[in-house]
Amino acid sequence: MRARTSDIDKAAGVLRGGGLVAFPTETVYGLGANAEDSAAVARVFQVKGRPPSHPLIVHIGGAEHLGDWVENVPVTARLLAERFWPGPLTLVLPRGRRVPFEATGGLETVAVRVPDHPVALALLAAFGGGVAAPSANRFGSVSPTTANHVRAELGDEVDFVLDGGPCEVGVESTIVDATGEAPSVLRPGGVTREDLEAVLGRPLAVHSTSRVRVPGQHPSHYAPRARVVLVEPEKVVAEAELAQELGHQVGVFLPPCFADAAVKAHAVVAIPGSMAAYARGLYGFLRELDQRGCDLIVASLPVEEGLGLAIANRLRRAAGPRSSA
Ligand code: TXA
Ligand code: MG
Numbered sequence: 001m002r003a004r005t006s007d008i009d010k011a012a013g014v015l016r017g018g019g020l021v022a023f024p025t026e027t028v029y030g031l032g033a034n035a036e037d038s039a040a041v042a043r044v045f046q047v048k049g050r051p052p053s054h055p056l057i058v059h060i061g062g063a064e065h066l067g068d069w070v071e072n073v074p075v076t077a078r079l080l081a082e083r084f085w086p087g088p089l090t091l092v093l094p095r096g097r098r099v100p101f102e103a104t105g106g107l108e109t110v111a112v113r114v115p116d117h118p119v120a121l122a123l124l125a126a127f128g129g130g131v132a133a134p135s136a137n138r139f140g141s142v143s144p145t146t147a148n149h150v151r152a153e154l155g156d157e158v159d160f161v162l163d164g165g166p167c168e169v170g171v172e173s174t175i176v177d178a179t180g181e182a183p184s185v186l187r188p189g190g191v192t193r194e195d196l197e198a199v200l201g202r203p204l205a206v207h208s209t210s211r212v213r214v215p216g217q218h219p220s221h222y223a224p225r226a227r228v229v230l231v232e233p234e235k236v237v238a239e240a241e242l243a244q245e246l247g248h249q250v251g252v253f254l255p256p257c258f259a260d261a262a263v264k265a266h267a268v269v270a271i272p273g274s275m276a277a278y279a280r281g282l283y284g285f286l287r288e289l290d291q292r293g294c295d296l297i298v299a300s301l302p303v304e305e306g307l308g309l310a311i312a313n314r315l316r317r318a319a320g321p322r323s324s325a
Pocket of ligand 2: 134135143
Protein backbone atom coordinates (compact mmCIF):
# COMPACT_ATOMS: atom_id res chain seq x y z
CA MET A 1 0.00 0.00 0.00
CA ARG A 2 1.32 3.41 -0.99
CA ALA A 3 0.57 6.58 0.90
CA ARG A 4 -0.64 9.67 -0.97
CA THR A 5 2.08 12.14 -1.98
CA SER A 6 0.32 14.84 0.02
CA ASP A 7 0.54 12.65 3.14
CA ILE A 8 4.25 11.99 2.57
CA ASP A 9 4.89 15.74 2.18
CA LYS A 10 2.86 16.49 5.29
CA ALA A 11 4.77 13.84 7.29
CA ALA A 12 8.13 15.20 6.08
CA GLY A 13 7.00 18.69 7.17
CA VAL A 14 6.06 17.40 10.62
CA LEU A 15 9.56 15.87 10.99
CA ARG A 16 11.19 19.13 9.86
CA GLY A 17 9.11 21.01 12.43
CA GLY A 18 10.35 18.79 15.25
CA GLY A 19 7.21 16.62 15.41
CA LEU A 20 6.70 12.86 15.62
CA VAL A 21 5.51 10.70 12.72
CA ALA A 22 4.47 7.07 12.97
CA PHE A 23 5.35 5.32 9.72
CA PRO A 24 5.21 1.82 8.26
CA THR A 25 8.29 -0.30 7.62
CA GLU A 26 8.43 -3.87 6.35
CA THR A 27 9.00 -5.08 9.95
CA VAL A 28 6.81 -3.02 12.31
CA TYR A 29 5.60 0.59 12.53
CA GLY A 30 8.16 3.10 13.78
CA LEU A 31 7.72 6.26 15.86
CA GLY A 32 9.97 8.68 14.02
CA ALA A 33 11.72 11.96 14.79
CA ASN A 34 14.40 13.95 12.99
CA ALA A 35 17.51 12.06 14.16
CA GLU A 36 19.50 15.32 14.41
CA ASP A 37 16.91 17.14 16.53
CA SER A 38 17.71 16.33 20.17
CA ALA A 39 14.44 17.75 21.47
CA ALA A 40 12.33 15.75 19.00
CA VAL A 41 14.28 12.59 19.85
CA ALA A 42 13.73 13.27 23.57
CA ARG A 43 9.98 13.40 22.91
CA VAL A 44 10.09 9.93 21.35
CA PHE A 45 11.41 8.58 24.66
CA GLN A 46 8.77 10.49 26.57
CA VAL A 47 5.86 9.24 24.43
CA LYS A 48 7.09 5.65 24.56
CA GLY A 49 7.89 5.79 28.27
CA ARG A 50 11.32 4.41 27.41
CA PRO A 51 14.43 4.91 29.55
CA PRO A 52 16.74 7.45 27.84
CA SER A 53 19.66 4.99 27.97
CA HIS A 54 17.88 2.65 25.53
CA PRO A 55 19.15 3.66 22.05
CA LEU A 56 17.11 4.20 18.86
CA ILE A 57 17.67 3.04 15.28
CA VAL A 58 18.43 5.76 12.71
CA HIS A 59 16.54 5.05 9.47
CA ILE A 60 18.15 6.29 6.26
CA GLY A 61 17.06 6.33 2.62
CA GLY A 62 19.85 4.24 1.07
CA ALA A 63 23.10 2.38 1.72
CA GLU A 64 24.94 5.18 -0.11
CA HIS A 65 24.18 7.51 2.82
CA LEU A 66 25.63 5.20 5.48
CA GLY A 67 28.97 7.03 5.60
CA ASP A 68 27.14 10.25 6.59
CA TRP A 69 25.93 8.70 9.86
CA VAL A 70 28.80 6.56 11.08
CA GLU A 71 32.45 7.25 11.83
CA ASN A 72 33.67 4.55 9.45
CA VAL A 73 32.24 1.64 7.49
CA PRO A 74 34.14 -1.64 8.02
CA VAL A 75 34.28 -4.00 5.02
CA THR A 76 31.87 -6.54 6.54
CA ALA A 77 29.32 -3.82 7.27
CA ARG A 78 29.50 -2.64 3.66
CA LEU A 79 29.05 -6.20 2.45
CA LEU A 80 25.96 -6.73 4.63
CA ALA A 81 24.47 -3.34 3.71
CA GLU A 82 24.91 -4.02 -0.01
CA ARG A 83 23.32 -7.43 0.26
CA PHE A 84 20.43 -6.77 2.67
CA TRP A 85 19.42 -3.09 2.28
CA PRO A 86 16.74 -2.04 1.89
CA GLY A 87 15.66 -4.73 4.32
CA PRO A 88 15.16 -5.90 7.92
CA LEU A 89 18.80 -5.61 8.99
CA THR A 90 20.17 -3.03 11.44
CA LEU A 91 23.92 -2.42 11.65
CA VAL A 92 25.53 -1.12 14.83
CA LEU A 93 28.60 0.97 13.93
CA PRO A 94 30.76 3.74 15.41
CA ARG A 95 28.64 6.88 15.83
CA GLY A 96 29.04 9.67 13.30
CA ARG A 97 29.22 13.21 14.74
CA ARG A 98 25.85 14.32 13.40
CA VAL A 99 24.06 11.72 15.53
CA PRO A 100 23.20 13.24 18.92
CA PHE A 101 23.78 11.24 22.10
CA GLU A 102 20.03 11.46 22.77
CA ALA A 103 19.52 9.02 19.88
CA THR A 104 22.26 6.58 20.93
CA GLY A 105 21.47 6.57 24.64
CA GLY A 106 24.90 8.07 25.28
CA LEU A 107 26.74 5.32 23.36
CA GLU A 108 29.61 5.90 20.94
CA THR A 109 27.89 3.50 18.52
CA VAL A 110 24.78 4.03 16.42
CA ALA A 111 22.26 1.57 14.97
CA VAL A 112 21.34 2.29 11.30
CA ARG A 113 19.04 0.67 8.77
CA VAL A 114 17.34 1.23 5.39
CA PRO A 115 13.73 0.01 5.65
CA ASP A 116 12.21 -1.90 2.73
CA HIS A 117 8.82 -0.24 2.48
CA PRO A 118 7.75 2.16 -0.29
CA VAL A 119 6.10 4.56 2.17
CA ALA A 120 9.13 4.64 4.50
CA LEU A 121 11.48 5.18 1.56
CA ALA A 122 9.25 7.93 0.13
CA LEU A 123 9.19 9.63 3.54
CA LEU A 124 12.97 9.40 3.92
CA ALA A 125 13.46 10.78 0.39
CA ALA A 126 11.03 13.69 0.98
CA PHE A 127 12.53 14.48 4.39
CA GLY A 128 16.12 14.16 3.23
CA GLY A 129 17.68 13.35 6.63
CA GLY A 130 17.79 10.44 9.03
CA VAL A 131 14.78 9.39 11.09
CA ALA A 132 15.40 8.03 14.58
CA ALA A 133 12.63 5.59 15.36
CA PRO A 134 11.86 2.83 17.83
CA SER A 135 8.84 0.62 17.32
CA ALA A 136 5.69 2.74 17.80
CA ASN A 137 4.48 1.08 21.01
CA ARG A 138 4.76 1.86 24.72
CA PHE A 139 7.97 0.59 26.27
CA GLY A 140 7.82 -3.16 26.92
CA SER A 141 4.62 -3.85 25.01
CA VAL A 142 3.89 -5.52 21.67
CA SER A 143 5.12 -3.77 18.52
CA PRO A 144 2.46 -2.43 16.11
CA THR A 145 2.09 -4.03 12.68
CA THR A 146 -0.83 -1.87 11.46
CA ALA A 147 -1.61 1.86 11.60
CA ASN A 148 -4.63 1.05 13.77
CA HIS A 149 -2.38 -0.62 16.36
CA VAL A 150 -0.43 2.66 16.55
CA ARG A 151 -3.55 4.82 16.83
CA ALA A 152 -5.00 2.55 19.52
CA GLU A 153 -1.82 2.65 21.59
CA LEU A 154 -0.39 6.14 21.10
CA GLY A 155 -3.41 8.11 19.86
CA ASP A 156 -2.96 11.88 19.96
CA GLU A 157 0.60 11.72 21.23
CA VAL A 158 1.81 11.20 17.65
CA ASP A 159 1.57 14.26 15.40
CA PHE A 160 0.90 12.23 12.25
CA VAL A 161 0.30 8.55 11.43
CA LEU A 162 1.24 7.44 7.92
CA ASP A 163 -0.79 4.37 6.96
CA GLY A 164 1.07 1.94 4.73
CA GLY A 165 -1.07 -1.13 5.37
CA PRO A 166 -0.07 -4.18 7.43
CA CYS A 167 3.67 -4.91 7.78
CA GLU A 168 4.95 -7.75 5.58
CA VAL A 169 7.65 -9.19 7.86
CA GLY A 170 5.93 -8.65 11.21
CA VAL A 171 8.94 -8.97 13.56
CA GLU A 172 11.65 -6.34 14.00
CA SER A 173 14.92 -6.13 12.14
CA THR A 174 17.92 -8.31 12.91
CA ILE A 175 20.50 -6.22 14.78
CA VAL A 176 24.13 -6.98 13.97
CA ASP A 177 27.00 -5.47 15.92
CA ALA A 178 29.43 -4.71 13.09
CA THR A 179 31.86 -2.58 15.12
CA GLY A 180 34.44 -5.31 15.77
CA GLU A 181 36.36 -7.87 13.75
CA ALA A 182 33.72 -10.58 14.20
CA PRO A 183 30.14 -9.37 13.76
CA SER A 184 27.53 -10.79 16.13
CA VAL A 185 23.73 -10.81 16.31
CA LEU A 186 22.35 -8.66 19.13
CA ARG A 187 18.70 -9.34 18.26
CA PRO A 188 17.42 -12.00 15.84
CA GLY A 189 14.88 -10.62 13.37
CA GLY A 190 13.67 -10.44 9.79
CA VAL A 191 17.00 -11.35 8.14
CA THR A 192 17.86 -14.89 9.19
CA ARG A 193 21.10 -15.95 10.79
CA GLU A 194 21.51 -18.48 7.96
CA ASP A 195 21.28 -15.72 5.32
CA LEU A 196 23.84 -13.61 7.19
CA GLU A 197 26.23 -16.54 7.59
CA ALA A 198 25.94 -17.37 3.89
CA VAL A 199 27.11 -13.84 3.02
CA LEU A 200 29.83 -13.67 5.68
CA GLY A 201 31.05 -17.21 5.04
CA ARG A 202 31.36 -17.99 8.76
CA PRO A 203 29.24 -18.74 11.83
CA LEU A 204 27.76 -15.80 13.74
CA ALA A 205 27.46 -15.52 17.50
CA VAL A 206 23.91 -14.76 18.68
CA HIS A 207 23.54 -12.89 21.98
CA SER A 208 20.15 -13.64 23.47
CA THR A 209 20.02 -10.24 25.13
CA SER A 210 21.37 -6.96 23.86
CA ARG A 211 24.73 -5.99 25.28
CA VAL A 212 23.39 -2.52 25.84
CA ARG A 213 23.14 -1.91 29.57
CA VAL A 214 19.82 -0.61 30.75
CA PRO A 215 19.18 0.51 34.31
CA GLY A 216 17.08 -1.95 36.29
CA GLN A 217 15.78 -5.30 35.18
CA HIS A 218 12.80 -5.19 32.91
CA PRO A 219 10.79 -8.33 33.56
CA SER A 220 9.45 -8.68 30.03
CA HIS A 221 9.43 -7.10 26.61
CA TYR A 222 7.33 -7.50 23.46
CA ALA A 223 4.71 -8.48 26.02
CA PRO A 224 0.91 -8.44 25.88
CA ARG A 225 -1.12 -7.66 29.03
CA ALA A 226 -1.89 -11.36 29.47
CA ARG A 227 0.82 -13.49 31.07
CA VAL A 228 2.54 -15.72 28.51
CA VAL A 229 3.46 -19.28 29.50
CA LEU A 230 5.64 -21.43 27.27
CA VAL A 231 5.28 -25.22 27.27
CA GLU A 232 6.30 -28.11 25.01
CA PRO A 233 4.11 -28.26 21.87
CA GLU A 234 2.50 -31.55 22.88
CA LYS A 235 1.46 -30.04 26.24
CA VAL A 236 -0.19 -26.88 24.89
CA VAL A 237 -3.73 -28.27 24.82
CA ALA A 238 -3.58 -29.97 28.24
CA GLU A 239 -1.97 -26.96 29.97
CA ALA A 240 -4.47 -24.57 28.40
CA GLU A 241 -7.46 -26.67 29.47
CA LEU A 242 -6.13 -27.08 32.99
CA ALA A 243 -5.58 -23.32 33.40
CA GLN A 244 -9.06 -22.63 31.99
CA GLU A 245 -10.56 -25.08 34.53
CA LEU A 246 -8.68 -23.27 37.26
CA GLY A 247 -10.53 -20.09 36.34
CA HIS A 248 -8.19 -18.34 33.91
CA GLN A 249 -9.35 -16.80 30.65
CA VAL A 250 -6.92 -18.74 28.51
CA GLY A 251 -5.75 -17.86 25.02
CA VAL A 252 -4.02 -20.67 23.13
CA PHE A 253 -1.42 -20.53 20.38
CA LEU A 254 -2.35 -23.86 18.81
CA PRO A 255 0.60 -25.46 16.96
CA PRO A 256 -0.15 -26.53 13.35
CA CYS A 257 0.04 -30.25 14.28
CA PHE A 258 -3.00 -29.78 16.57
CA ALA A 259 -4.94 -27.62 14.15
CA ASP A 260 -8.00 -29.87 14.35
CA ALA A 261 -8.10 -30.21 18.14
CA ALA A 262 -11.16 -28.87 19.93
CA VAL A 263 -9.66 -26.95 22.87
CA LYS A 264 -11.69 -25.91 25.90
CA ALA A 265 -10.23 -22.43 26.28
CA HIS A 266 -11.41 -18.82 26.06
CA ALA A 267 -9.77 -18.08 22.68
CA VAL A 268 -7.76 -20.12 20.21
CA VAL A 269 -5.33 -18.88 17.54
CA ALA A 270 -4.27 -21.46 14.96
CA ILE A 271 -0.56 -20.88 14.34
CA PRO A 272 0.27 -20.83 10.61
CA GLY A 273 2.55 -23.59 9.36
CA SER A 274 4.83 -21.20 7.48
CA MET A 275 7.29 -19.25 9.63
CA ALA A 276 6.89 -16.18 7.40
CA ALA A 277 3.13 -16.18 8.02
CA TYR A 278 3.64 -16.81 11.75
CA ALA A 279 6.09 -13.88 12.02
CA ARG A 280 3.71 -11.63 10.07
CA GLY A 281 0.82 -12.53 12.38
CA LEU A 282 2.60 -12.87 15.75
CA TYR A 283 2.03 -9.41 17.25
CA GLY A 284 -1.50 -9.22 15.87
CA PHE A 285 -2.32 -12.56 17.55
CA LEU A 286 -1.00 -11.32 20.90
CA ARG A 287 -3.01 -8.11 20.61
CA GLU A 288 -6.12 -10.06 19.60
CA LEU A 289 -5.92 -12.33 22.67
CA ASP A 290 -5.56 -9.24 24.91
CA GLN A 291 -8.58 -7.69 23.25
CA ARG A 292 -10.62 -10.81 23.78
CA GLY A 293 -9.96 -10.56 27.50
CA CYS A 294 -7.44 -13.37 28.00
CA ASP A 295 -5.33 -13.18 31.16
CA LEU A 296 -3.09 -16.13 30.25
CA ILE A 297 -1.63 -17.20 26.92
CA VAL A 298 -0.29 -20.73 26.49
CA ALA A 299 2.17 -21.15 23.62
CA SER A 300 5.15 -23.23 22.54
CA LEU A 301 8.37 -22.25 20.84
CA PRO A 302 8.87 -22.97 17.12
CA VAL A 303 12.05 -24.65 15.88
CA GLU A 304 14.76 -22.01 16.20
CA GLU A 305 15.99 -21.79 12.66
CA GLY A 306 15.21 -19.25 9.94
CA LEU A 307 12.50 -16.83 11.12
CA GLY A 308 11.70 -19.31 13.91
CA LEU A 309 14.70 -17.90 15.81
CA ALA A 310 13.21 -14.39 15.91
CA ILE A 311 9.73 -15.72 16.80
CA ALA A 312 11.12 -17.82 19.66
CA ASN A 313 13.14 -14.83 20.91
CA ARG A 314 10.01 -12.62 21.02
CA LEU A 315 7.92 -15.31 22.75
CA ARG A 316 10.62 -15.85 25.38
CA ARG A 317 10.86 -12.14 26.02
CA ALA A 318 7.06 -11.82 26.15
CA ALA A 319 7.03 -14.60 28.75
CA GLY A 320 9.69 -12.88 30.86
CA PRO A 321 12.41 -14.59 32.89
CA ARG A 322 10.31 -16.96 35.00
CA SER A 323 7.22 -17.68 32.94
CA SER A 324 8.17 -20.98 31.33
CA ALA A 325 6.07 -23.81 32.68
O1 TXA B 1 12.51 -3.37 12.72
C1 TXA B 1 12.95 -2.57 13.52
O2 TXA B 1 14.13 -2.60 13.94
C2 TXA B 1 12.00 -1.50 14.07
C3 TXA B 1 11.58 -0.60 12.89
C4 TXA B 1 10.72 0.56 13.31
O3 TXA B 1 12.74 -0.18 12.21
N1 TXA B 1 12.60 -0.74 15.10
C5 TXA B 1 12.80 -1.23 16.34
O4 TXA B 1 13.31 -0.29 17.22
O5 TXA B 1 12.57 -2.37 16.67
P1 TXA B 1 13.35 -0.50 18.79
O6 TXA B 1 13.80 0.80 19.33
O7 TXA B 1 12.04 -1.01 19.26
O8 TXA B 1 14.49 -1.54 18.99
C6 TXA B 1 15.80 -1.15 18.67
C7 TXA B 1 16.79 -1.98 19.41
C8 TXA B 1 16.79 -1.74 20.90
O9 TXA B 1 16.70 -2.98 21.56
C9 TXA B 1 18.15 -1.11 21.16
O10 TXA B 1 18.70 -1.52 22.37
C10 TXA B 1 18.98 -1.59 19.98
O11 TXA B 1 18.08 -1.61 18.92
N2 TXA B 1 20.04 -0.63 19.68
C11 TXA B 1 19.92 0.61 19.19
N3 TXA B 1 21.11 1.24 19.11
C12 TXA B 1 22.03 0.36 19.54
C13 TXA B 1 23.43 0.40 19.71
N4 TXA B 1 24.13 1.50 19.42
N5 TXA B 1 24.05 -0.70 20.18
C14 TXA B 1 23.34 -1.81 20.49
N6 TXA B 1 21.99 -1.92 20.36
C15 TXA B 1 21.34 -0.84 19.90
MG1 MG C 1 10.63 -2.08 20.20
